[in-house]
Amino acid sequence: MTGFWVMPNKDACTWQRQFEGVHRVGGDTVIRFGFKLSPRGLDAQGRILTEGSPKKAKPDSRYAKCEENGSACARAAEKDLKAANPANRLSRIYVYDTDEQYGPSIFRCPSMEHKITVGDAVFYRLIVSPDGSDAGTCDFSKGSGYDLILISGGKTDSLSKLLALGDRFGIKVYPSLPPSPRDPKTFQADVQHIGPLTALTRRVMRDYAKRFKGRESLGGVYQTYELALRDWPEPDRVGTLRVYTAQNRVVRAELPGVPILVSPYMDARKKLSYSPTPAQVAEGFKVLAKTGVDIIAPQDGRGTGKLGLFWPNWTDRPVDSRLKPIVGDTTYAKAYIAATRGYFGAMSVARDELAKEGVDVQLWANLEAFQPTPVGRCGDQDARGNIDKPRLDTQVTLAGPYVSKIISYMWSGFYTCGSPPLSKQIADDWDRPIPIAASRQSRQLRDGLQITGYHLGDAVVSMSWDKLKEPRKIEPAKVGSYDATPIAGLPRGAERIWVPLDWSTVPKDAWVQVEVTSPDGRKAAEPVYYANGV
16 A cells, blocks of 8 residues: 545644655655635625525634725635726636645736735635636726636645655655535535536646646646546536536646556445446446546545455355445445455456546545444544554455555554554554455466465465365465566565466356465455355
């Protein structure tokens, strides 16, 4: 696992500790959340109001300082527009809270747009077309409606600091794209705000291109707005997909070659009428890829309880006790349509089919490093509980041989609190074997079994199946083989071992359980299984 989410933080020392910690456990990727674009109203004095119903909204203290020549910033913008033509007007007002600062490239029309500094507060005034177009002209003399985007910036530029830390620790940073406002009726991204959202995205990406072009630590950008992955009957009517397409098109134009990452979620609970099958999720994966994203990192669902970690031969087993508050006291077969592994397997097939169509997209896994309820909660984990390394190892195993990179939500809190914290558990037990797949393979005319995974060198392999009296234990270093050659399409560190096995002794349709143990006796948290259907 080499990537982690981090939360915005005003303290530079906290950022540094987070990067140090990520680096210490082998991480090379940091993804950060952003701040949403928010439509706002004005009071009689032209002051920006808080979110919410007009009756309850009050002047927003963050924007109270924003004044120009004695007028609130929104009023000042309107006056300047009307000075160019009395028929000009402000159609909509938006604010965007951020801890970043921007250079002059964020402005397209300096005659109407500029930076506003009031004491230690920094604001950026953008005047954009309501449809989000970039006309390439700064002629405001024709009389029209415009949208105002007022950005409240940071006292310093957080992204510059993050990229500097990335350079120092060899970590790629994925800053957030401006997230869309939410449609309160559908909970999708609200398409009525696509215009100003794409305009803001264009300006921010243009600024990044000017200030950070060629910067090694700028790994990509992160599409923050969440989406449930499924097979949509009418994708063109899904607001979030429409917003993705519009924003991704802008990123392509302004930051060519910079990858776009999105992390949708899945829900396999049978009690919900809309839960999709793996095949339906695979179709949704294809639709999502065609919005222009480069990396799809689905959430594995174990932290929320929306998916379970189980094998096909485990379906009649009771669900894990920590899942019972979510799905009830039942079996995996009754609780879930399919397991995490089944969904990732289906998406890997979709990825390969897309590649044949000329659509290249990477499939990553986002492992949820928490429990669905706050039992064992510590630090700032909100309503979630903490986990241990064996649970995390199991998630790595069940994501399987289908993903090219594994990342996790999230570093802040979930990896840094507890006794010992999860990050220390990883550092102390970093080389415990983690198998991810087993397959039938022949070597030099000998039948055998190939195991793929991590930290497999010098391991002992134990194989068992129903009706076998004693597990068969084999040391690959003595009678098999070990191959540490990097495996295309799998995360770094993936390797293979092979052991001989006479398949004529294995009953047809038997599930072969494969356990892997390190030379010092540490057994993998989760076995892998091979279905002998031949």
